Each structure stands twice: as structure tokens, then as C-alpha cells.
Amino acid sequence: MIGYLVRRLVWSVFVIWFVVSTTFAMLMWIPAEPARTLVGPHATPETLARVRQAYCLDAGFVETYGCFVGRMVRGDMGESFRTGRDVAGIIADKIWPTVQLALAAMFLQLAMAIPLGLIAATRRNRLADYLASGTAAIGQSAPTFFVGLLLMYLCGYRLGWFPISGYGEGFWDRLHHLILPGLTLAVVGAAYYTRLLRSEMIEVLTTDYVRTARAKGLSERMVVTKHGLRTGLGPVVTFIGLDLGVLMGGAVVTESIFAWPGLGREVLSAVLNIDIPLILGVVTVTSLAIVGANLVTDLAYAWLDPRVRLSA
């Protein structure tokens, strides 16, 4: 198990290095001058030269790579070009709103997906199934910006149940602000989980042990919730882990529409401004989250199933 763990860790470090280096190379290939975005379109060539020198942008590819990535290896993410703020500080500020949104989205999507998936599976090929599956298909195909604006218009503006956008202050106010963006993300996620749970449950409910449970005279509710759901939720739990990793990277569209001060919106602004240190910082954190979630999932599998350890 330790050998497996070490191999997986080394591989994870390689993946993160590869992602960061590829991002850096792509940023260097963009035919744009980051120094220009620092000082604006009206700055003179002399000012630009001064800025290039000050921000390590006047050297060749290898030296610039050494300057940016080398600094990161030493644990220093540098300063944002645009704001001059410490990148680690920006990420620390933005990660918490993103975590809150990710957790809210996850909670809401499971709260919607589990009942819908169960209804669809237990009433297979009937109206309830068609309604649940149809709703899931619509949720999965609706673009996030459309769902967000629709929810904002209906529940925020028309009904006035929730604030239209913003972050809120204090626990209850924050929770109030969190529901619409959380729901926006959850609609798409719930659609996916509903379909996943439905197919898993359909399979599980036809297995021998479920038939045995029914034969023992257990109520259908007990059969489905106690016996079927436990097994049916297995793949769902796996995807929750991976999904959380992705959500930690920030939900660019949702955060932008709802003016939610998370990582996704920050990275969008960083990309538009070619803010190299900030982009590299966010990419590192995001890849860490995804690789970390994968690692935990793989280790959990390895722990549960010795065959994984042997074959790895």
C-alpha cells in the first residue's frame, strides 16, 4: 500500500508540474504584451521597458520560465500584475467563497438528485420516470448562464425571495445570497446525478439480494432505501469526490453572473488581463484540488479493493 501511495504521489506532482508548465507556455505564446496590460494603452515605450524589467518580462522563454515557475517551487507565488497583491493572499481570499458555493451546490444537487433518481428508478417507464428524466435532461442541456439569469429574474427580481446578486454579510445573510448561485450550479449537477442514480438503482433493484429482501416481506421503502440505495449510491459518492475537486476550481459563469467573489471570476479577470502570476497560482491550486480529489478516490478504492493495489 505504501509503494502504491508513493507512486501515486510522484505521479500527482508530475501532473501538477505538467499543467503549470503547459499553462505557462501557452501564456508565453499569446501574441500579447503583459506589460501593456499593466500600464495601459497610453504608456510610453520607456515605461513599458521599465515595467518589463521590474516584472521579469524582458528575458527569453527559459529565463522567464525559471523566474516564474522557479519562484513557485520555492513557495512564492509572486504578485498579481494587475493589482500588485500577493497571489497567495488573493487565492486565500477567494477560495473560501468558492468552497461555500461548491458545498452549497453539492448539497442542493444531491437534495434534488437523490429523490428524483429514486422516483425515476422505482417508477421506471412511467410518467414519474419520464418527468424526472425529462427534467434531468433539460437541466443537463440548459446553459448555466441561462439557468442563472432565469433564477435571478424569477426568484430574485419577480418574487423577491432572494437577493439578485452579491455575497452578503453574516451567516444568515450569506446563506440567503448563496442559494441562487448554488441552485444554478445544482440544476446542472442534479441532472447528471439523477441519471446516474436512476441507472444504478434500476440495476441494483433487479439483483438477487434485493429480490431476497422483498421475499423476506420487507416493505418497498425499506428495500429501496436500506438495501438498494446503499449500493446504488456507490458511483454517486465517487463522482462527488471528483466533482468537488472541479467545483473548487471556481464556477466562472455562475460566479460572474451573481457577482460572487470566488476563484472562478478571479481567474477570468486574470486571463483577460494576462496576469501571469495569478493565472499560474490559480491553475496550481485548481490542479492540486482535482489531483488531490482523484488521489483520495483512488486510495479509497485501493483500500477497499486489494486488486487495485496489486494491479497498480
Add this chain to the structure above:
Amino acid sequence: MCSIPKTTTDRTWKPISSRVGFLVCVGLIWLLACRDGGRGPTLKAHGHSEPQHGGILRFSVPTGVATLDPAVGYDEIAFYAIHHVHDTLLGHGTSAAGQGSQLVPQLAESWSVSPDGTVYSFVLRPGLRYSDGRPCVSGDFKYAWERALTLPKGPFGQYFRNVVGATDLMAGKASELEGVRVFDDRHFEVRLVEPDSAFPMILAMMFTTPMSRAHVEEVGSDIRRKPLGTGPFALVRWSEGTELVFARNPYYWDRPLPYLDGMVMYTSVPRETAFLKFEAGELDTVARLSSADYLWLAERPDWQPYTEKVLFMNTVGVRMNCQRPPFDDARVRRAMNYAINKQHIVKLHNGRARIASSILPPLMFGHNSDLLPYPHHPERARQLLAEAGYPDGFAVEYFIFQDGPNEQIAQSMQVDLRRVGVDMTIRLVSFPTLITAIGKPDGSRFSFMGWSSDYPDPTNFIDTNFHSRMIADEHSNNNTFYENPRLDRMIDAAKRERDAGRRERMYRDIDQLLHHEAPWVWLFHLAMVEVKQPYVANYKPHPIWLRDFRAAWLDLAPQVLRGQR
């Protein structure tokens, strides 16, 4: 957890589902339709005839604020915040009083110019204080200017190049700005290398605001989020990515301004979201509406009295590289001006623009109002192209970046140009890529170009963009690479001229020459449209600052004002 039916053959859900489905549909239709008639101003003005003190004004901006350091911040959004916190020696009048582009004394009580036009002497107002109560003195100007010129990231050095000793200071050859002499706390002078009639305008730019050395040293690198100024408001809180909260500066020199107790500027609120927030009463003004919202608004008579449209100091066009074929021939450039239907482009902006005839915007000193825009005349364009040796047209790539209706405008141009034989392909790039591509002689030949004033003087539009001195191999400010010794002489003479009447005539001639030489396709000047709640009084968009709330007040009942608003 939902309830699970006892058996899979239970059919009792059927009628219930149908009824629930029906009710949901009815509810949705009600939500979408029946309350539409209610959209419109809800909170009316109370009807005070005199300005009322108090209340917090709320507005939003579409992006975040990069910095509040006036020596560094250069973008429109940063200016919204910075110019409410900092005042300058000279400033621009308030828009509501119709003086938006006029230069008025702010921190300077008076000022004079030497007969040769090279020495400017200033007397500060007595008792000037920063918002924390410490005094503001002449030395603070000198300190702030030296700081702005020596900061590695400071973009404003070029504007002070004409001040004696500025070049040496920027090059690290001097430790202080020799051209600024401080006599006492209220008197100082600035010496210029050569006369420059636009210099007072530069002194209204934000980077020239005084700064307290003690404060800057106290906060260190935190100066970007801890500004201390002499403006009408002081920053109370900045929750990055969410909002900036301002409170009235108790030591403000221009009493009784500001009337407001404070302002909240919500950041990174997209345009569509901002308009919904405004309609829901969460914002007091909203600007830069999306086309859909603007069209909706334009048809609502109840919002019309509260909608302001102001042309601001900008010109938008298509720049051509005048050193590379086919645009090295003025006939081709004129042909492009005739070929493109600007009327249609203004329609794509929903009428929020005015067709341009040359570089200077209508409100700008020196604008030649006798010039008529190039008419849409494809036949004349074809004729000029044939005379220039392009009877079958040519192929060209058009560089634009994604912003508002830029792409639709490009498509409209594509259709217009095809009619005269020019095969234009659209290349959509990011803004940083665009400005890099247009700054090189061998970069883009044909691209989108817009210019907004840093200060409202023709030098800012003309010298920077069309003087041959501004041509460089990389990041050229003169990005049309247009070179004309006659124009250079005219620009230099106009800059030195101190008689306002003569100077204005000189710029009118320059405007006419540029119209004829056509280094750009002159497209339009954008207007700023802002809607305010009925109770927001004494406010309309400012032609320079766009948003300037120093003289605004809230016409609400006293009890409403006291209870937060």
C-alpha cells in the same frame, strides 16, 4: 427524503401529478407575464426644492478595482473610485451644472502663468486637510509627483516630460523634481521646459493629486487599498471582489458638498444583473446597459425623465497603417471612409453614439463643427480605389476585440466593404493581443481603434496619435504610423500658442487635415446612458469622469433618509 411508494404498481400519483403539473404551469405563466406591467420607478422623489444632506448612494461597476493608488490606476473603473477620494489643483466642473469639460480651480485658490508661458505659480486654498484631518501643503504635491514619476509601474511619466528635471528624475539621474519649487505651505511654482497650453489640463489628472508622505510611509505597499485624499469622500471599507464603501470627508474644502453621507460601489456586477438590481431598487443609478435592457427602457415613458444620455470625450474608428499598402495611399483611406455605412453602425449601438467626422469629439476645444462626416457613398469609394490602382479591391484582415457590439459592427463593415470589392476577414482577439498587434509597424494593417481622453485637450488626441515623434518600432503610440511634416509643424505650433482663439482655429485646421488625410475611418463618438432612480437629484453622467456624485443628493423624505437611505 421523498416518500417512496409501497409498491411499484401504485398508481395513485397519476391524478396528483397532473394537477400539480397544471398548477406549476399556471404559476410559471403568472410569474412571467402578469407582473410585467409593474416594472417601472417605484420610489418617487419627495419634492424638496433645496439639496438635502444624507443618505447613501449605491451604484455598481462591471469589473473589479485594481488599485486606488492615483499614481498607478489608469482605467475607467479605478477612476470612478479614485476621483471621489482625491481632488487635484485644478479640476473639471460638475456635469449637472453643465460645466463638465471646463477647467475650474479645486485645491488651488488661484494660479498664474509667466509671460513666456513656462512658469506656473499656485496658491493653495487656506486650511486644506486630508480626510483624516492632517493638513495638506505644497510639499505634498512635489512629493506625490516625484513618487508618480519614479514608481516602476507608474504609467504617467510622459505627461510630465515637459516639467524641468522630470526626464532626469525618471532616468534616475536626479533625486528630486527640479522644476517644482516650494516656497511655503501654500505657495509653489512649476517650471516647464517649453510653453504648453495644455499643461493646466494635465494638472486635473488624478496622478497629480497631493499625497501625504507620512501616510504613504505608514501604509507602505498597502497604499493601493488605503488611500488618503482631499476629495469629497473617504474610503471606509474595501471588500475586494464585492464592494467599496465611502463616507463623506468631514474636512472637505468645498462645503456644503458632498450632500451624500456616503456611497457604495458594488464591483464585478455584470450589466444584465446590474439592471435587474436597479429595477429591484438595490441600486440608485445604472449605466452602460445591455442592448436588450436599453431597448426595453427606451420604450418605457415612465423611465424617460430619469434617463440621461451624455456624449463623452471619445472617438471610435478603424485605424489603418499608413505606411503599408494599400493604406499608404490617402485615396484608399478615403475610399474606406466612403464605403462604410456609419449610420448603420450607430443603429447597432441603438443610437447611443454620434457619427464622427474627424478625431476631436464634439465637446472638445478645437473640434471643427463645420466638418461633415464622410457620407456612405460606395460608388465614390470604388472610383477612389480604381484611381489608387485597386479597381478589383484587395483582401484585408480586421482585428477587433470582444466588447459590446464590436463583432456585429465588424460584420456590417464586412458587407459594406464587399460591395466595393474589399474582402475583409474578421480576426477576433483579446484586448492585450490587439494593442500589441497595432503597436508594431509590421503588425495589423487594419483594426478597431478607440480613444478616450486622459484630459480634455486636443493635444491628448492629436499629439499622441498622429505626431511623427510618437512613432516607435514597438508599442508605437502613433499606431497609424502616419507621418506628415506639415501636420507635425501645425501640432507643435498649436501646443505653444497661448491665445485661446488662435489656438482653437489651429486645432480646427488640424481636425480638417486629419479628416481629409483619413488615417482612420472616422466612425462615431459613444454616448454614456445612465438611468437614475427618480429621487437621485442634481446628477447626470460627467463627460470626463463619467460618474461624479460629489454634487448629487437624494430627494427622499427625511425619515427615509434617516433610516439608512
